[in-house]
Amino acid sequence: EAQVTQNPRYLITVTGKKLTVTCSQNMNHEYMSWYRQDPGLGLRQIYYSMNVEVTDKGDVPEGYKVSRKEKRNFPLILESPSPNQTSLYFCASRGDQGTEAFFGQGTRLTVV
Amino acid sequence: DAKTTQPPSMDCAEGRAANLPCNHSTISGNEYVYWYRQIHSQGPQYIIHGLKNNETNEMASLIITEDRKSSTLILPHATLRDTAVYYCIVRAYTGTASKLTFGTGTRLQVTL
Numbered sequence: 001e002a003q004v005t006q007n008p009r010y011l012i013t014v015t016g017k018k019l020t021v022t023c024s025q026n027m028n029h030e031y032m033s034w035y036r037q038d039p040g041l042g043l044r045q046i047y048y049s050m051n052v053e054v055t056d057k058g059d060v061p062e063g064y065k066v067s068r069k070e071k072r073n074f075p076l077i078l079e080s081p082s083p084n085q086t087s088l089y090f091c092a093s094r095g096d097q098g099t100e101a102f103f104g105q106g107t108r109l110t111v112v
Numbered sequence: 113d114a115k116t117t118q119p120p121s122m123d124c125a126e127g128r129a130a131n132l133p134c135n136h137s138t139i140s141g142n143e144y145v146y147w148y149r150q151i152h153s154q155g156p157q158y159i160i161h162g163l164k165n166n167e168t169n170e171m172a173s174l175i176i177t178e179d180r181k182s183s184t185l186i187l188p189h190a191t192l193r194d195t196a197v198y199y200c201i202v203r204a205y206t207g208t209a210s211k212l213t214f215g216t217g218t219r220l221q222v223t224l
Contacts, residue, residue: 004155033211043156043214058211090155092212101148101212103155 002027006091006104013081013111021076021107023091029102031094032074033058034066036087037106043090049074081111116200121219124194130187132218134200137181142204145176146212147185149196156199156214159185190222 004025013019025032033048035058045058049068063085065077074093078085088108094101117135124130136145146161160167160174162183167174173186187194199217 042216045211100158105155
């Protein structure tokens with residue numbers, strides 16, 4: 001089954017404690033991206049990757065890092081989380097043409 | 113990518129057709145119209161996309177006006193499970209930037 005898998009689904013952490021949210025896809029897609037969703041602000045892109053070792057900033061990259069060492073994985077790293085990064089995060093992937101994007105089930109992060 | 117305008121909310125009786133409009137008056141010739149939906153806080157789900165011809169799949173139909181400045185997503189027989197936020201997005205089919213720009217969408221409430 002084609003899917004994008006994020007882990008964990010829920011996470012509560014404290015300010016400043018580094019964390020990683022993993023994302024993996026099984027469709028051999030070139031493009032992967034991370035979004036955050038906040039009430040009233042909708043979905044905003046954080047980072048995206050066009051292929052292995054190729055990443056670029058989206059609209060709201062501050063406070064986040066990503067890596068793309070393998071085609072299937074695209075982890076989101078928060079080196080020093082702050083309360084304003086409390087949000088619902090989604091990972092997405094799609095093929096190299098304008099085909100449909102597949103989204104993960106989301107990670108609800110709370111930073112206290 | 114062109115900007116879209118959608119009504120913030122709509123209601124539809126179960127079993128009836130739901131017609132969700134979208135205005136994209138600044139759409140460019142190489143931009144497609146995509147529709148996604150988000151049920152509660154799940155990951156967005158692809159529904160359909162098109163360039164200028166009407167399209168139909170197992171989920172919905174997409175009607176694009178001849179001047180391409182607006183479109184309508186039709187759910188032919190809405191069910192309670194179709195209650196969701198529906199997003200209309202326009203973007204180029206190819207290109208290096210893999211960004212879906214989500215607006216605020218239309219919240220569709222299907223009622224008994």
